[in-house]
Amino acid sequence: MNPQFVVFGEALTDFIAEGDGLWRAVPGGSCWSVARVASKLGLPTGYAGAVSTDNFGNDLARLALEAGLDERFLQRVDKAPFLAMVPSKNPPQYFFIGDDSADLHFDHTKLPAGWMDDVQIAHFGCISLVREPLASRLVALAGEIKAAGKRICFDPNYRKIMADPAYAATLQRMSELADFIKVSDEDLTHLFPGTTLEQGIAILRGWAPAADILLTQGGAGMTLMTPTETLHRPVFAVDVADTVGAGDASMGGWMCSVLTQPEAGLQAHLDFACAAAATVCRQHGAYAPTTAEVRALMAGAA
Numbered sequence: 149m150n151p152q153f154v155v156f157g158e159a160l161t162d163f164i165a166e167g168d169g170l171w172r173a174v175p176g177g178s179c180w181s182v183a184r185v186a187s188k189l190g191l192p193t194g195y196a197g198a199v200s201t202d203n204f205g206n207d208l209a210r211l212a213l214e215a216g217l218d219e220r221f222l223q224r225v226d227k228a229p230f231l232a233m234v235p236s237k238n239p240p241q242y243f244f245i246g247d248d249s250a251d252l253h254f255d256h257t258k259l260p261a262g263w264m265d266d267v268q269i270a271h272f273g274c275i276s277l278v279r280e281p282l283a284s285r286l287v288a289l290a291g292e293i294k295a296a297g298k299r300i301c302f303d304p305n306y307r308k309i310m311a312d313p314a315y316a317a318t319l320q321r322m323s324e325l326a327d328f329i330k331v332s333d334e335d336l337t338h339l340f341p342g343t344t345l346e347q348g349i350a351i352l353r354g355w356a357p358a359a360d361i362l363l364t365q366g367g368a369g370m371t372l373m374t375p376t377e378t379l380h381r382p383v384f385a386v387d388v389a390d391t392v393g394a395g396d397a398s399m400g401g402w403m404c405s406v407l408t409q410p411e412a413g414l415q416a417h418l419d420f421a422c423a424a425a426a427t428v429c430r431q432h433g434a435y436a437p438t439t440a441e442v443r444a445l446m447a448g449a450a
């Protein structure tokens with residue numbers, strides 16, 4: 149089955165400081181994680197990005213395959229791996245190593261012929277939208293996909309490099325294109341400095357009057373806002389290992405619910421997104437839960 153959901157943007161390897169000069173290398177990247185979660189939950193998904201041909205790229209490719217992602221969309225490029233250094237997880241601090249790295253060489257003209265035919269939603273987000281020359285190509289591509297009648301999903305997922313003044317236009321353009329926007333309270337603080345949460349949401353709403361907006365608020369749960377309705381959902385109580393990847397899981401879970409059970413309604417989509425996020429909080433690092441795990445949590449059985 150061809151992908152109904154295609155995710156564009158970075159895959160990378162997180163290097164997490166373990167103390168005593170030791171670093172743990174973990175495959176990740178916000179966009180890659182969104183794709184992996186959606187695919188593992190049973191949504192036919194393609195991860196459309198480029199990874200290196202070394203051991204780091206191999207690990208990303210292997211996990212993508214294991215999650216059932218359509219392998220024709222993943223590109224392998226003989227360039228340096230893209231690395232995220234995480235010297236501290238609490239609070240999260242990142243810096244990135246990736247000059248002329250593989251991710252920047254993604255070429256959408258090399259996607260399989262007819263790739264867009266069955267696509268219903270295309271996802272964009274995070275640092276791929278600030279890393280040139282990839283960023284400008286992706287913004288243009290999002291415009292083309294939207295013009296072809298498909299829906300666009302956008303998760304800004306703020307990182308410090310988005311403080312670059314050039315990103316302001318991208319943020320607005322991607323929001324204008326988006327049918328679905330996910331944003332965390334923390335993202336809003338950085339994206340719109342000096343504004344309240346409500347003011348930040350109002351700016352997004354002004355750019356995207358018809359979009360569904362999912363606001364995540366860590367341990368305070370999440371809120372789904374359509375142009376006419378607002379629904380809140382407290383977290384599913386779980387023993388938390390860490391919350392890395394929870395936002396990506398809520399995004400992947402939300403889109404999976406929208407596409408696989410469109411008739412289920414807003415509350416069901418919100419519940420599913422929230423349960424997907426909570427299953428990830430139980431694990432260390434980014435994780436792709438199964439549908440059975442998410443459903444068990446929703447049924448109160450786990």
Ligand SMILES: Nc1ncnc2c1ncn2[C@@H]1O[C@H](COP(=O)(O)OP(=O)(O)O)[C@@H](O)[C@H]1O
Nearest residue numbers: 332364365366367369370383388394395425426
């Ligand atoms: N302690 C927690 N227990 C259960 N669910 C949580 C917890 N922290 C976060 N979540 C879920 O994960 C979602 C995303 O988390 P959040 O921290 O807002 O995003 P991000 O990971 O992008 O920073 C939250 O809206 C919530 O539903």
Ligand SMILES: O=C(O)C(=O)C[C@H](O)[C@H](O)COP(=O)(O)O
Nearest residue numbers: 176177178391392393394395396
């Ligand atoms: O790859 C990046 O750009 C990262 O920052 C790596 C992180 O693993 C996730 O993206 C976590 O994102 P959350 O789901 O918001 O916790």
